[in-house]
Each structure stands twice: as structure tokens, then as C-alpha cells.
Amino acid sequence: MSATVVxxxxxxxxxxxxxxxxxxxxVSHTLRSWLLTGDHKRxxxxxxxxxxxxxxxxxxxxxxxxxxxxxxxxxxxESETYNKMxxxxxxxxxxxxxxxxxxxxxxxxxxxxxxxxxxxxxxxLNLASWYMYMIAxxxxxxxxxxxxxxxxxxxxxPYSSLTTSxxxxxxxxxxxxxxxxxxxxxxxxxxxxxxxxxxxxxxxxPLFVWAHYxxxxxxxxxxxxxxxxxxxxxMERMFDIGVFNPANGGDPVLFQHMFWFYSHPAVYIMVLxxxxxxxxxxxxxxxxxxxxxxMIAYSSLAIALLGFLVWGHHMFVAGQSMxxxxxxxxxxxxLAVPSAIKVFNWTATIYKGQVRLQTPMVYALGFLGLFLIxxxxxxYLACLATDVHLTAxxxxxxxxxxxxxxxxxxxxxxxxxxxxxxxxxxxxxxSWGKMSALLVFxxxxxxxxxxFVMGYMGMPRRYxxxxxxxxxxxxxxxxxxxxxxxxxxxxLPALYLTWSLKYGKKVGPNPWNARGLEWETASxxxxxxxxxxxxxEHEAYDFDHGPIDDTWDEESPIRAHEVKR
Amino acid sequence: MSAAAHGHDHDDLVFHQFEDLPQQRESYxxxxxxxxxxxxxxxxxxxxxxxxYRMKYQPYFFEIHKELNIxxxxxxxxxxxFSSFAMAMAVYSHQMKRKKPTLGWLTVVQxxxxxxxxxxxxxxWSHKIHVGHVPWxxxxxxxxxxxxxxxxFFSMYFGMTGLHGLHVLIxxxxxxxxxxxxxxxxxxxxxxIPTEMIGLYWHFVDIVWIFLFPLFYLMxx
Ligand code: HEM
Ligand SMILES: [Cu+2]
Numbered sequence: 001m002s003a004t005v006v007x008x009x010x011x012x013x014x015x016x017x018x019x020x021x022x023x024x025x026x027v028s029h030t031l032r033s034w035l036l037t038g039d040h041k042r043x044x045x046x047x048x049x050x051x052x053x054x055x056x057x058x059x060x061x062x063x064x065x066x067x068x069x070x071x072x073x074x075x076x077x078e079s080e081t082y083n084k085m086x087x088x089x090x091x092x093x094x095x096x097x098x099x100x101x102x103x104x105x106x107x108x109x110x111x112x113x114x115x116x117x118x119x120x121x122x123x124x125l126n127l128a129s130w131y132m133y134m135i136a137x138x139x140x141x142x143x144x145x146x147x148x149x150x151x152x153x154x155x156x157x158p159y160s161s162l163t164t165s166x167x168x169x170x171x172x173x174x175x176x177x178x179x180x181x182x183x184x185x186x187x188x189x190x191x192x193x194x195x196x197x198x199x200x201x202x203x204x205x206p207l208f209v210w211a212h213y214x215x216x217x218x219x220x221x222x223x224x225x226x227x228x229x230x231x232x233x234x235m236e237r238m239f240d241i242g243v244f245n246p247a248n249g250g251d252p253v254l255f256q257h258m259f260w261f262y263s264h265p266a267v268y269i270m271v272l273x274x275x276x277x278x279x280x281x282x283x284x285x286x287x288x289x290x291x292x293x294x295m296i297a298y299s300s301l302a303i304a305l306l307g308f309l310v311w312g313h314h315m316f317v318a319g320q321s322m323x324x325x326x327x328x329x330x331x332x333x334x335l336a337v338p339s340a341i342k343v344f345n346w347t348a349t350i351y352k353g354q355v356r357l358q359t360p361m362v363y364a365l366g367f368l369g370l371f372l373i374x375x376x377x378x379x380y381l382a383c384l385a386t387d388v389h390l391t392a393x394x395x396x397x398x399x400x401x402x403x404x405x406x407x408x409x410x411x412x413x414x415x416x417x418x419x420x421x422x423x424x425x426x427x428x429x430x431s432w433g434k435m436s437a438l439l440v441f442x443x444x445x446x447x448x449x450x451x452f453v454m455g456y457m458g459m460p461r462r463y464x465x466x467x468x469x470x471x472x473x474x475x476x477x478x479x480x481x482x483x484x485x486x487x488x489x490x491x492l493p494a495l496y497l498t499w500s501l502k503y504g505k506k507v508g509p510n511p512w513n514a515r516g517l518e519w520e521t522a523s524x525x526x527x528x529x530x531x532x533x534x535x536x537e538h539e540a541y542d543f544d545h546g547p548i549d550d551t552w553d554e555e556s557p558i559r560a561h562e563v564k565r
Numbered sequence: 566m567s568a569a570a571h572g573h574d575h576d577d578l579v580f581h582q583f584e585d586l587p588q589q590r591e592s593y594x595x596x597x598x599x600x601x602x603x604x605x606x607x608x609x610x611x612x613x614x615x616x617x618y619r620m621k622y623q624p625y626f627f628e629i630h631k632e633l634n635i636x637x638x639x640x641x642x643x644x645x646x647f648s649s650f651a652m653a654m655a656v657y658s659h660q661m662k663r664k665k666p667t668l669g670w671l672t673v674v675q676x677x678x679x680x681x682x683x684x685x686x687x688x689x690w691s692h693k694i695h696v697g698h699v700p701w702x703x704x705x706x707x708x709x710x711x712x713x714x715x716x717x718f719f720s721m722y723f724g725m726t727g728l729h730g731l732h733v734l735i736x737x738x739x740x741x742x743x744x745x746x747x748x749x750x751x752x753x754x755x756x757x758i759p760t761e762m763i764g765l766y767w768h769f770v771d772i773v774w775i776f777l778f779p780l781f782y783l784m785x786x
Pocket of ligand 2: 263264267310311313314
């Protein structure tokens, strides 16, 4: 083992430029060593590659949908193709990008390191979850190629149980995807409970880990329910069992209940890990202890529990009783409180911090603004009277894109830029990073803000044509133009991050002057993460006690921003 | 990177990610309970659907449930309960590091499981398939009960007892593997934790039946 590997607690030398230390990436190079790995960091990299691939596919479908909507009469597709296109977009983005993205990549990579463990509790289960993800992906893509699915990502019955499109195959794929997700969640729960290093008390746990703990609870409680629900639709299609078919005494609205019992909490599976990321970014780039650590941590748990009590707000107009509507509305308003607590605490953390506007922080600030809009518009929808007007319009589309793209995806990009040097040992050019972060922010708003307006004016969602209301065309064109700006903002990181893998500047263990355990081990880390299991003596945001060690080398891009304390 | 570099004594039974045997044991047990939580939610969705329809169609469901054989269902309940006792004994024997009793009790579990499936398939299911109660070839001549409601009932019946039966079958396969490993003195089952985990699974499968039996077979007027 070469001398550059770090032992926690020791002063760390900046590595010589051409050091050849052994790390998790270069311990072995065979394809087999990757495909049969048990190392959580390698599995994270496998996930990074495959999730990026699915994100690319989902984006292509989105672009086609947006181009099609530039004209009130459509441009190039049959209506059926249009339906298949937005369904493919939603299914890929939700189940194959948003749900696994942050947990399976960054959670996988970081949780063991952040809590001072050598690996997750069940490495083989972890690998199996990736294989399930891939098998599910292949099945779902097959269903698209063999004719497509036109029911949208929500698969509402009785349409989904009667249509002749490839719903069965697609649902079997999603069923398997559910187990992949469960495997990850279960692994996190056990790891966080049982594998924390000595001194890593719950009070010192990084907020990223807290957020993943809450997410994992949602995963193991919710995912099995949607799995059985989708399985029932498959049975319905294969054997005509009748559970969701009114002609057979079944109740199609029961499907909606069971679906949203999972899928509302699932929106928090998508955004809670992002919130964990933002907590880390804001604290570090303000060089300040997080304000209200405990409130942020407990609000994650509150979201996990309350999130299970509001599913009915998706069904205000689906024929549930008025009293049910009132209760679900009230609970939805209450659910916004823990999210607001987080936003206030993040803001208070920035206040009087030593803010360094580097790429990850630009993303974090973007998240704050976009999530705020997304969350607040959620309240319009949670309010019964306004929802009757807004439901099933573009307002909904704008709302959930603000929380899921503006929230979860922006947080994903922030995480990517923050932990990239840790994962691969090299830094990307910060100026490019900032520029594309800005492009994402501008492009995103240009794409989705017009959708609020036209939704409010009455443009229905999931419509192929709108020749009956051509006044919506300018908004659609603005939205499509915005999406091309967004696309540039997404392609750029793909290019410069790939470039940086070979040509980026090498970095030491702690390029950001951060405090968490993950910054005390080498970049990239060794296979067992630490030479010795560390003993934790401070929390992950211990900025009040000066830097632990000055590890960056002279020309690191961060140098210029360093604040003398 | 050798195991010694971890800087602590490594018990042979302990995987590299764990510090020591107690940590590994606790992790496995917590993991198993978390898995059982997912199983509860998985079956929970079906129970919810069934209970809703039973509330909605209570008088019809009462008539239809007379088609089920309470005697056979009751017998199966006894068989499964006994198998849980045998499983508890197997876990206890393994904790006491007594190989033969462990294998013996596990065999009892296997026999019970086989008997359960035999009764279920040969005496109950095959009869119902024969008279046309499966959803894809459904027949119903009872006047007073709409055929689609009867079909809904039997869909739920086959779906839920089928999923439960599948769990019994999977249990038999896992227990078979466990028996083989114990018999071969395999390294991975030196510790009793694998047996304990499978035991938990088995008790869960048993409990599911404890709920299924009254819900389907013992219906009030
Ligand atoms: C701040 C609290 C939030 C409230 C009160 C809220 C409220 C609502 C309501 C009432 C609807 C249903 C509107 C309708 O269909 O008529 C809705 C839809 C939706 N929300 Fe939210 N929301 C919140 C946060 C979020 C977050 C954080 C996410 C995702 C990360 C999210 C994702 C979605 C999605 C995906 C839909 C649409 C589902 C569909 O019909 O396809 N929401 N929201
Ligand atoms: Cu919701």
C-alpha cells in the first residue's frame, strides 16, 4: 500500500501529481471484477453509468414531446405515438432516473464512508439490486420497442387493464424495479443502524445520511404496495380477475388509492435524498455549521411519516367523499411544514456564512429557488377549491417538474459536482461548471414557468392537439425553446466531466475544505474506505473549530476562494 | 489489502465489512425484520382489497364462501402451527450447536410444509379448478349470487392463497438448502443466524395463513 493513502486524523500531504496509489478504481481492471464486485463504490459507478443512460433516453422522449407541441395540430406524430412518447418519458424518468439516482449512486457511494464503515451491510444484495435494475430496464425498453405503453406513468385502470399496448411487459419490468429499490433501502437501513463507527452517534450523523434513512423507510413501506398493485393489474390483464374492473364488480378507484399510497410517498423518495445533498452543500459552501441540525434531521422523518397520509390529494376529483377531500387537503398543508422548516434552516445557514460560489453551491442555490416555487404551488393544488380548476392541466405538469427536476435533478447535479473529485480523484473546470449550472437554471425556468401560466389558463395536460385554443401556442414555443437551453446545460457537464476523468486536475482528499468523514479518506478512496475504522470525535459540520487540515495543493481551483479565518 | 490490515481480530465467520460477530448477527436480524416489513406491506395490499370487497359484498361473499372446505382449511392451520413449533425447536437446537436435532426438526418442518401444499393443491385447488372456479375459465350456476362477484371472490382466493403457497414453496427450497449446508458442515452455517433468519421467515408465512384462514373460511353470516 503506497504512502499516499490517508489514515484519518493524521495530517495529510497533498499527493504528488503522478502518484500511483491503489484505490477502488484501479485495484483491478477486468470487466469481471466490475460485474461481480461487492464494493459499494464500484456498484455506485455502475449505477452512475446506467442511470445516465436511462436519463439520456428519457430526455430524448421529452424533447420529442416538446417539439411535437410547438404546433396546435402536432408536427410529426400520430396521437397514439404521442401518448406512447410521454408515457415512455414519465416511466423512464420516474422509475429509472429519479428514484434510483441519488440513493443508488451517491447514497451507495457515500453512506458507508460517511458513517465510517467499510461497506454496506449486504454487498451481494447491493450488487443484486443493480442487476434487478438492469433487467427491469431491459424489460421496460423491450415493452417500448414492441409497441409501447400509452397509459402514462400512472397506469390508471380500467384503461391500463384493457388497452392492447405492451402494459403487461412494462409492469413486470417495474415490478422487478421495485425489488431493486427495496434492496437498496433495506441495505441502507441496516447499515445506518448497525455499522456506524465508534463515536458516530445519531446526533453526529451527516444530514445526507439522515435523509437517506428517511427515504429508506419510505421505500420499504411503500414499494411493496405498488408492487402488488401493479401485479394485480398484470393479473387483471392476463386472467381477467376483475379487482379493478367495474364490469366484474371491481373498483377502478381502488387502483388509484393503492397507486398513490406508494406514489405520493415516492415523490419524497425522489426529493428527500436531494434535500440531504443540499444540506451538505449549503453547510460546506457557507463554511458554517448547519443551522437547526436537529430540525432538518427530524423533518426528514416527519416527511417520511406524514407522506403516507396525503395520497388522497391526487384524487380530489376522482369521486371521493367531500370529507375525505377536506382531511386529505388539511394533511397536505401540514406536510408542507417540514419542507418549509428545511428551507428556512438552509437560508439561515447561508446567512452570515462565508459563501463560496462554486459550481455545487450554484446548484444548491438554484435548488432553493426552484423547490420553493414547486412546493408553494403544491399548496394551490392541495387546496380543494383551486385544485378543481387546476387539476389535469399544465399547472400540475409545471408543479411536479419544479419539484422533481428543479428539486431532485438539480440536487443530483449538485451532488455530482460536489463528490466528483472524491469519486474519481480529479477536478473539472469550475468555470464550465458554473456556466452550465446557470444554463440549467435559466433553461429550466424558461421551459416550465410558461406551463404554470397556460395551465392556469386551462391548457389540459396529456393532450396532443390544442387547435381548439391556439392562444396557447406562444407558451408552448417558449417552453420548447427553454428545453433546448436546458439540454445544452445538461450536455455540457456530460462533456467536461468525461474530459476531467483523464485531463482534470488531480485533487487531494479534501478539495473543498469540508468536514465530513468522506473527506478524510483518499480521493478516490481505497477499497475498504479507511485504513482503520475511524473514531469520530466531531460532527460533520464542525466548522467552528478551524480547518482540520489544509490539504489542497497550490493550483487547486478552490485556492482563490479560500477565506482566511 | 489483506484482512489483517483492518487492524482488528477477524473471526473466520465474519464478513469483511463487519467488525465482529455480534455486529454481523444484529445486522442480519435487523435486515430480516426489515424484509418482513416489506412482506407485510406486500400482502397488506391484497388484504386491503379483499377486505374492502368483502365489506361491500358481504351477503354474497357469505354464500360463496360455503364452497370452501373448512375442515381442510382447519387441518392445514394445525399443520402449519405445528411446523412453526418445529422451526422454533430447530433454531433452538442450532443455538445449542446440536447438529442432529437441528436437521431433524428442519425435516419435520419440511414434512409439514409438504403436507400443507399437498392438502391445498390436491384436495382443495384441484377440486375448484375442476368445477370451474379459476378466473380464466369461470363457471357459476348458483342463482342469487351474481357470477362476477363469485369470480371476484375466487380471484382473491386463488391470488392470496396462491401467493401464500408460493411463499411456502420458497420456504421449502430455502430450508432444503439450509439442511444441505448444515449436513455438509458448511462454513456459512456454523453460526446459527441463518437458521434464525429462516425461522423468522417461516413464522411470518405461518402468520399470513393465520389471517387468511378466518378471512376466507370462517365468515360470519
Ligand atoms: C410541498 C408539498 C406538496 C404539496 C402540498 C403537493 C401537492 C400536490 C397535489 C395536491 C397534487 C395533485 C394535483 C392534482 O392531480 O390535481 C400534486 C401532484 C404532484 N406532485 Fe406535488 N405536492 C408537494 C410536493 C411535491 C414534491 C416534493 C414532489 C416531487 C418531488 C411532488 C410531485 C408531484 C407529482 C409527480 C404530481 C403529479 C402526479 C401526476 O398526476 O402525474 N409534489 N402535488
Ligand atoms: Cu402527492
